Amino acid sequence: MTTMMATPAHTDSGTTAGRPEIRPADSAPVSGAEDYIRIRDFNFYYGKTRVLFDLNLDIPERRVTAFIGPSGCGKSTLLRNLNRMNDLIDGIRHEGDIFINGRSIYDPLLEVISLRKRIGMVFQKSNPFPKSIYENVIYSLRVAGRRNKSELNETVERSLRGAALWDEVKDRLHDSAFSLSGGQMQRLCIARAIANHPEILLMDEPCSALDPVATGKVEELIHELKKEFTIVIVTHNMQQAARVSDRTAFFYLGELIEYDQTRTIFMNPASEQTEAYVSGRFG
Amino acid sequence: MKRFFDEELDQLRSHLVSMGNLAISQVRKAVRALMDKDPGLAGEVRAGDNDLDRLEMEVDAEAISFMSLRAPVARDLRLVVVGMKAGHDLERVGDEANNIAKRVKRVCTQPPVKPFPDLPRMAGLVEELLRDALDSFFEGDEAKALGVCERDKEVDRLNKEIYRGLASAIAAQPDILPAALELMFVSKSLERIGDHATNIAEEVIYLLRGKDIRHAKRLTGESPEELLANGADDGES
Numbered sequence A: 001m002t003t004m005m006a007t008p009a010h011t012d013s014g015t016t017a018g019r020p021e022i023r024p025a026d027s028a029p030v031s032g033a034e035d036y037i038r039i040r041d042f043n044f045y046y047g048k049t050r051v052l053f054d055l056n057l058d059i060p061e062r063r064v065t066a067f068i069g070p071s072g073c074g075k076s077t078l079l080r081n082l083n084r085m086n087d088l089i090d091g092i093r094h095e096g097d098i099f100i101n102g103r104s105i106y107d108p109l110l111e112v113i114s115l116r117k118r119i120g121m122v123f124q125k126s127n128p129f130p131k132s133i134y135e136n137v138i139y140s141l142r143v144a145g146r147r148n149k150s151e152l153n154e155t156v157e158r159s160l161r162g163a164a165l166w167d168e169v170k171d172r173l174h175d176s177a178f179s180l181s182g183g184q185m186q187r188l189c190i191a192r193a194i195a196n197h198p199e200i201l202l203m204d205e206p207c208s209a210l211d212p213v214a215t216g217k218v219e220e221l222i223h224e225l226k227k228e229f230t231i232v233i234v235t236h237n238m239q240q241a242a243r244v245s246d247r248t249a250f251f252y253l254g255e256l257i258e259y260d261q262t263r264t265i266f267m268n269p270a271s272e273q274t275e276a277y278v279s280g281r282f283g
Numbered sequence B: 001m002k003r004f005f006d007e008e009l010d011q012l013r014s015h016l017v018s019m020g021n022l023a024i025s026q027v028r029k030a031v032r033a034l035m036d037k038d039p040g041l042a043g044e045v046r047a048g049d050n051d052l053d054r055l056e057m058e059v060d061a062e063a064i065s066f067m068s069l070r071a072p073v074a075r076d077l078r079l080v081v082v083g084m085k086a087g088h089d090l091e092r093v094g095d096e097a098n099n100i101a102k103r104v105k106r107v108c109t110q111p112p113v114k115p116f117p118d119l120p121r122m123a124g125l126v127e128e129l130l131r132d133a134l135d136s137f138f139e140g141d142e143a144k145a146l147g148v149c150e151r152d153k154e155v156d157r158l159n160k161e162i163y164r165g166l167a168s169a170i171a172a173q174p175d176i177l178p179a180a181l182e183l184m185f186v187s188k189s190l191e192r193i194g195d196h197a198t199n200i201a202e203e204v205i206y207l208l209r210g211k212d213i214r215h216a217k218r219l220t221g222e223s224p225e226e227l228l229a230n231g232a233d234d235g236e237s
Helices: A075-082 A112-117 A133-137 A139-143 A149-162 A182-194 A212-225 A238-244 A262-267 A272-278 B006-035 B039-070 B074-108 B118-139 B142-172 B174-209 B216-220 B224-229
Strands: A002-004 A020-022 A037-046 A049-059 A064-068 A092-100 A119-122 A200-204 A230-234 A247-252 A255-261
Touching: A037 A075, A049 A075, A049 A255, A064 A075, A064 A238, A075 A092, A075 A200, A075 A230, A075 A247, A112 A119, A119 A182, A133 A139, A133 A149, A133 A182, A139 A149, A149 A182, A182 A200, A182 A212, A212 A230, A212 A238, A238 A262, A238 B039, A247 A262, A247 A272, A255 A262, A255 A272, A262 A272, A262 B039, B006 B039, B006 B074, B006 B118, B006 B174, B039 B074, B074 B118, B074 B174, B118 B142, B118 B174, B142 B174, B142 B224, B174 B224, B216 B224
Parallel strands: A020 A049, A064 A230, A064 A247, A119 A200, A200 A230
Antiparallel strands: A002 A020, A037 A049, A037 A092, A247 A255
């Protein structure tokens, strides 16, 4: 399952000996790149506290990759590094590198804003803006100064259809986003996240505040969205990881314990720690 | 609402349809090979058994995968469990057909036994039971499933009659003993196939109603019908 490989910072050569890299062992063929997101020798620190340890993994394009593990294992921290959200926190630093489609996200020539445009993010608690449904969806286009009415209308319909919300709200697009149910609000946030044609969707426990019906709809949606986007989802719900993801990475205390096809992780994991965690015998 | 993993359940059902059709075809061919004394046809049955074995393994793999990854509950869970059990029953039906086919050559080379009309009658009935058990599964037909359980008693009765008839024939004409013994085993195989059809029918009841009617009379003193009529229905989910 493991191969030895390390990657120098800010390059994409992907060679030389070093720390173990974990790749899926029996990967199903993917329609895009197997290593669309490449994480290499990645360490992360809050002040003097190291929270991620020598992470190496490849995340495939247009697939769903789940990060699982107990609280404090570093899964959300890693997720928030993929779009450099952690840059907003004082006293953080990293070592190693992360490449998206072959380019380092820490390349000094790369603007963080342009990186974040390529990566939509959905959070645990839905966070619509205090605006109409319509304005929520096109918020990023408005900020970018786009005014073409037909383009905006097209974006609203495409994004809401993409988020499986169009049929429920098409007759009340100008109502407040707060008039929606919790599940609808979360799907509105997904619509907002995909409005700007991102390449990647990061989801940080997107269903933890939703009831089972709304959760089912979001899971259906994730299954549809992966045809177009590369999705990375952090979840505490192992059944959800099993249902929606193609690959699963199990983290513990900031280390990547095992990364493989989801069916392998849940049916026959290599690590005893993974086995204990997915079967609820952990700790 | 159709869920994205429903197609996995459709795939499981589809493999069970294939298994069911193949198992029935294997039984039919084995009995015909015996009646027509056709070792070539018996050879086809033996080759076809591998396909049933492979399908059973596919059904098991799909069911285990579904249980691991989709966390099924209620009717989904019952369907997956029943699918595995029905797959096992159908594989055993294939084994019994194979057992019958193995005996064709030996029957052909032994002094003939006088025709036993109960044997083809029993084979026809067993095939019907198997077909009805599978139809009850795919159509969700409780009455048809209960009918299979009831009609299996006729198969048991025919088996006993054939046994007695063959025993009398052996006493009257000892040189037919080897062939008659083979026919006794054939009758026993058909009786076992009837049992597997009954198992599938009982599993269908569990799938539809969430109630286990196996051994009902012996363990609870109630007939399957009484058991289903009494108490809460656990299956509507």
